[in-house]
Amino acid sequence: xxxxxxxxxxxxxxDCVIEAVxxxxxxxxxxxxxxxxxxxxxxxxxxxxxxxIARLFGFSCPGRVCFSLNxxxxxxxAIQGLFKKGDHVITTAMEHNSVLRPLQRLVDENIISxxxxxxxxxxxxxxxxxxxxxxxxxKAMVLQHASNVTGNVTDLYKIGNICRKHGILLVVDAAQxxxxxxxxxxxxxxxxxxxxxHKGLMGPQGTGGILVGENVHIRPLKEGGSGIHSYDKRxxxxxxxxxxxxxxxxxxxxxxLAAVRNIRKSGTEAMGEREIxxxxxxxxxxxxxxxxxxxxxxxxxxxxxxxxxxxxGIVTLNIEGCDSGEVADELMERFxxxxxxxxxxxxxxxxxxxxxxxxxxxxxxxxxxxxxEVNRAAEAVNxxxxxxxxxxxx
Amino acid sequence: xxxxxxxxxxxxxxDCVIEAVxxxxxxxxxxxxxxxxxxxxxxxxxxxxxxxIARLFGFSCPGRVCFSLNxxxxxxxAIQGLFKKGDHVITTAMEHNSVLRPLQRLVDENIISxxxxxxxxxxxxxxxxxxxxxxxxxKAMVLQHASNVTGNVTDLYKIGNICRKHGILLVVDAAQxxxxxxxxxxxxxxxxxxxxxHKGLMGPQGTGGILVGENVHIRPLKEGGSGIHSYDKRxxxxxxxxxxxxxxxxxxxxxxLAAVRNIRKSGTEAMGEREIxxxxxxxxxxxxxxxxxxxxxxxxxxxxxxxxxxxxGIVTLNIEGCDSGEVADELMERFxxxxxxxxxxxxxxxxxxxxxxxxxxxxxxxxxxxxxEVNRAAEAVNxxxxxxxxxxxx
Numbered sequence: 001x002x003x004x005x006x007x008x009x010x011x012x013x014x015d016c017v018i019e020a021v022x023x024x025x026x027x028x029x030x031x032x033x034x035x036x037x038x039x040x041x042x043x044x045x046x047x048x049x050x051x052x053i054a055r056l057f058g059f060s061c062p063g064r065v066c067f068s069l070n071x072x073x074x075x076x077x078a079i080q081g082l083f084k085k086g087d088h089v090i091t092t093a094m095e096h097n098s099v100l101r102p103l104q105r106l107v108d109e110n111i112i113s114x115x116x117x118x119x120x121x122x123x124x125x126x127x128x129x130x131x132x133x134x135x136x137x138x139k140a141m142v143l144q145h146a147s148n149v150t151g152n153v154t155d156l157y158k159i160g161n162i163c164r165k166h167g168i169l170l171v172v173d174a175a176q177x178x179x180x181x182x183x184x185x186x187x188x189x190x191x192x193x194x195x196x197x198h199k200g201l202m203g204p205q206g207t208g209g210i211l212v213g214e215n216v217h218i219r220p221l222k223e224g225g226s227g228i229h230s231y232d233k234r235x236x237x238x239x240x241x242x243x244x245x246x247x248x249x250x251x252x253x254x255x256x257l258a259a260v261r262n263i264r265k266s267g268t269e270a271m272g273e274r275e276i277x278x279x280x281x282x283x284x285x286x287x288x289x290x291x292x293x294x295x296x297x298x299x300x301x302x303x304x305x306x307x308x309x310x311x312x313g314i315v316t317l318n319i320e321g322c323d324s325g326e327v328a329d330e331l332m333e334r335f336x337x338x339x340x341x342x343x344x345x346x347x348x349x350x351x352x353x354x355x356x357x358x359x360x361x362x363x364x365x366x367x368x369x370x371x372x373e374v375n376r377a378a379e380a381v382n383x384x385x386x387x388x389x390x391x392x393x394x
Numbered sequence: 395x396x397x398x399x400x401x402x403x404x405x406x407x408x409d410c411v412i413e414a415v416x417x418x419x420x421x422x423x424x425x426x427x428x429x430x431x432x433x434x435x436x437x438x439x440x441x442x443x444x445x446x447i448a449r450l451f452g453f454s455c456p457g458r459v460c461f462s463l464n465x466x467x468x469x470x471x472a473i474q475g476l477f478k479k480g481d482h483v484i485t486t487a488m489e490h491n492s493v494l495r496p497l498q499r500l501v502d503e504n505i506i507s508x509x510x511x512x513x514x515x516x517x518x519x520x521x522x523x524x525x526x527x528x529x530x531x532x533k534a535m536v537l538q539h540a541s542n543v544t545g546n547v548t549d550l551y552k553i554g555n556i557c558r559k560h561g562i563l564l565v566v567d568a569a570q571x572x573x574x575x576x577x578x579x580x581x582x583x584x585x586x587x588x589x590x591x592h593k594g595l596m597g598p599q600g601t602g603g604i605l606v607g608e609n610v611h612i613r614p615l616k617e618g619g620s621g622i623h624s625y626d627k628r629x630x631x632x633x634x635x636x637x638x639x640x641x642x643x644x645x646x647x648x649x650x651l652a653a654v655r656n657i658r659k660s661g662t663e664a665m666g667e668r669e670i671x672x673x674x675x676x677x678x679x680x681x682x683x684x685x686x687x688x689x690x691x692x693x694x695x696x697x698x699x700x701x702x703x704x705x706x707g708i709v710t711l712n713i714e715g716c717d718s719g720e721v722a723d724e725l726m727e728r729f730x731x732x733x734x735x736x737x738x739x740x741x742x743x744x745x746x747x748x749x750x751x752x753x754x755x756x757x758x759x760x761x762x763x764x765x766x767e768v769n770r771a772a773e774a775v776n777x778x779x780x781x782x783x784x785x786x787x788x
Contacts, residue, residue, distance in 0.1 A: 005424070011421070018419050026405075029732070206643025221470070
């Protein structure tokens, strides 16, 4: 199988990640739950992971890196934990349901008012729209670093400056960029960063986290055993335990630590560049096919040969007249190529792109893919497009 | 190291579990997110796990087995999701903070009123107290199947009958019993069962779940991508997706599936019996030491030679005049024995037992321990107790 569904989860995982998980399953106890050697080994490992992750994301407080099951849990922690009655929040039409649905819940409960910035037909948000949406009661901007549908990357330097200028919080969903596109909480003025471990970082599933800036107040999503202050009736307001009730996934975090080290060893940007290079190669091979529609802003890939970080390694397209689900099935059945069709859990994005009925076929690459796989995928698209064109002839 | 902190997390994991996790990391995609082979393989694996777990816990609805990060998340889902303003809830003084703190939050928010049933000096709850605490506005009883401090097992057959008779929900924290003590949701009239995968079940960390009875209404703790009904603005009320926003820990669930199959292959009760047998052997070797205090109800272990399921494999004790933390340190440093001292995240339990100041040293066994380890642990306790007795002589 040629696996091109890496925006859903990267696969396979690097050997060093698998080895780290295996090792943890034989020797890691329960982190921060006791002072025996197994528990201490787990605690040390978790703390090293906090440090590596803080470093990767340009954040100076490893003690405020809190682990979660996935990016969705991190985003729910942020969205359910930050706002109070009367707050205004800004988001965008390109968001994943992991942002839209928690915000909708707060709207339903009459807690927040919400502005959803529109996207154009290429899935782009206008920075001017964004700035003019800010009101005196705006508490935060919650938005993705990159779209899981189009691969467009948001310019967080610009947005961070605007948020800082207006004194509003910037909450970022980095599910599609962590490990691929450089992120700096400090330079981008990000207040809360939510990430997943199993996509671009190439760590195990069951890992992710939330990084909470020093002056940001947030309520925990869950309460329970903290390993500290056990006699407090309420969750102790001490980071990182505050947001980490219950036993951590130390086995997964061990793999995540190995994954992040692997990325840093390769040069922080090398893995992302490789992924984007492969996606761009694919795009260059299929862009001339007449009856294909692409979704997203490919301007930078058209313009220059340099590997810029304004797109992730995603190419989403439709073959004219074909349902995306049928194309994805043909790719799988006839060519052994795994992609993802349908709505990608981003309903408003598909409304903006005009693909609610058809869905779209997403090809998403990782640094583990090869040029040979790129060539075979492009050839398969070529064949399917030709067949579709022949079928539609009178 | 002799690892006797299995009530915190079992270690090491069986080979079949490690192999299953390793395999999943090389071939499992994102479950229920697309129809490519990798995603379908993940989906099938997750569904098999739901089926195995439903079977293990005497539950007829595998589609209502929902996965979570750990038991704490499952308990927060239950406690935050079940109650409405004005409900009365009953719990016990023996509960873990994963039950007490979420309930306290609802008390703080003036949503529920709470009755905490007292425990006696052996950590026992009186069934009569429980029945007389039920009021007309009582919505649920939330309590543990077994204590993580004493190892006492609650008689859920009796409690389930009382709850059913009075029409109140029974919500059970099976963190300490899943995989060790037989659980039947049907026979015990359990409405909501919360479990963890990394303790008695011997699965990986980062796994656990909540089983929700057919007529039980519950709100999700988190919302986000569901893989189904992506155009709904709100989390689709379809199980199991309803309570499972975001990417599941398929790597961990693969290990959990292997773990549960391993338990069922060994005979559902064999692993638990082995653990209890070892703990009882340990108890028999140290119970005659004069200056040791035990915490919990050991009546059944005193009475008969049969392996009854009214205690888990926990022996918690103090050596007279010694701080529990110091004893645990000595056990680790001088004898290489890992135990857990302190409060075990169960503050009211230690109040009932009279061990708030001293804490207590918990020896917790698993089926992976050996009789040789039991003997060496008992011998170490013997030595430390003798030294303490000598020190205290005038």
